[in-house]
Amino acid sequence: MNRKNFFKASAILAASTALYNPIIASTFVQRKIRVGLIGVNGMGWANLNDLLKVENVVCTALCDVDSNVLNRRKSELEKRNINVKIYDDHRKLLSDDIVDVVIIATPDHWHCIQFVDAVKAGKHVYIEKPIGNSIRECEVMVSAAAKSNSIVQVGQWQRSQQHFKDAMDFVHSGKLGKIRLAKAWSYVGWKDPIIKVADAPVPAGVNYDKWLGPAQKRNFNPNRFHFEFRWFWDYAGGLMTDWGVHLLDFALIGMKAKFPKSIVASGGVFADPNTAAETPDTLTAMYEFDDFNIQWEHALGIASGPYNRDHGVAFIGNNGTLVVNRGGWEVIPDGKKMEAVSFQKSVDNGLERHMQNFVQAILKKDKSLVATPIEAGSHVAIVSQMGNIAYRTGQKIYWDQTTKRFKDEASNKYLAAAYHNGYSIPQV
Structure with missing residues (x-):
């Protein structure tokens, strides 16, 4: 040749x-x-x-x-x-x-x-x-x-947005001093209570049995379909798991926290007692760790939350408080104990960057490259579920990470979702 x-x-x-x-x-x-x-x-x-x-x-x-x-x-x-x-x-x-x-x-x-x-x-x-x-x-x-x-x-x-990474770096720098409380919240002002409506025929073109899947068999009701499914225990966990996984995620990251020792939650359907929804429209949950607490709160139908933000995470330290949400982050000093950090505005599209990150990991065949691995998604989803379980039991509950069970049977009955219609939880 x-x-x-x-x-x-x-x-x-x-x-x-x-x-x-x-x-x-x-x-x-x-x-x-x-x-x-x-x-x-x-x-x-x-x-x-x-x-x-x-x-x-x-x-x-x-x-x-x-x-x-x-x-x-x-x-x-x-x-x-x-x-x-x-x-x-x-x-x-x-x-x-x-x-x-x-x-x-x-x-x-x-x-x-x-x-x-x-x-x-x-x-x-x-x-x-x-x-x-x-x-x-x-x-x-x-x-x-x-x-x-x-x-x-x-x-x-x-997790793919740069300003969230920058905010976490600042939290971890120690400049805020000892952080005793991290707060995460979601106030959804645009969502009105769901008005009760009667059951209805299944819409043409909808395979309702497949939509239900492992969930309990019920007559079709428009309140439980498409977007509104998230307000019913059969299918989801309300705002606690919908927004909680986004925001509690950063409370956990900022505090380098694993799983809480105890959880207590209080709330209810306060906005409209006649709503069709099952999950609470108003809720506060407190997670206890060794030397700090993480607090979650949410409210449907109210737009202004803590620090005049409808959603966010605040790290409250001895020297000052860092507040971050999708729009950016800032540091509010406690008196003259530290310098303020003016609002640092978000400059990127988190979802676009998340997808780019996903494709990069696929091309390089490297699980470690993904911004939100399944373990991280599981961690915060479990913590969010704990808040709902504390609310549903109406008592302070205690978690044993060794056995991965609660210390009371009333809480343990919520560990697994019930499967119906011939479905069972997958075996792996």
Whole structure:
């Protein structure tokens, strides 16, 4: 072989090798990362669109039990010259070899089953928060991920925002002095109470039995469907697990905290006693650690929370308080004990950066690169569930991390979500 032919053959070999090695592919020819979306409404659709902004990512499949939304999303993608296959059963999508990555953005009570099915099918997974609807589900999901080669990113995208990282660096610097209390809160002023309505026929195009899945069999009611599912214990945990996993996550990061020794919570349905919702619209939960507390509070129908912010995390130290939310962070000194830090505004798009981070981890086949690994998603989801359990038992409860159980049986009955309709918690 002469010199010219040698280099020509080498180039062909390198290009063909690139098809199987995503790191090499970044230099030569990179195969598209093919994404399937399970749960195409709301946040699932937002996740998909930001993932599609990343180079060499394409959508190949959609899955939903509501054919009305499913066909609308398919049509919207076709207008962008994106043609996809559609399914009403996540297992069929997972068995299709046109999908490398799945986004799971279904109601919380479906997360565990679909996640375990996905990693067993060898797919990489972007899983919406909270990862599970019970403490036991979270533990099963972590175990399933550990036994797979799947790259998993949890949808706590604030971890990819630079200003949150900067704020945590400041908290860890010690400049605030001894921090005795971290507060996290969410005040959702735009959400009115749910007015009770009668049960209704299942809408045309909706496979309601599949929507219920492992949840208790009930007549269809519009209050429990689509966005509103989160206010009912069968499917989710209300604001405690919806916003709590975002904000308590940073309270835990800032305090370098694991699991609390005890939890007490108080609240109720105070905004409108006639609401159809089951989860509390007003709640305060206190988590006790060795030498500090973390407090959570939320309120539906009220816009102004602590520090005149509708959401945030505050680290209250002897020298001053750092307050951070999605808009930015600042430090408020306690008298003259330290210098103030003026408001540091957020300058990036957290969800976009989260998706870029996810793809980078996939291309490099490195689980350690993801901003929110499954273990982190499990940690804060469990802590959030603890707040709900304390509220539902109406007593101060104590956690034993060695046994991963509470010290009273009234609380332990909430460790695992009940499965119905022939479903059972996945075995891994």
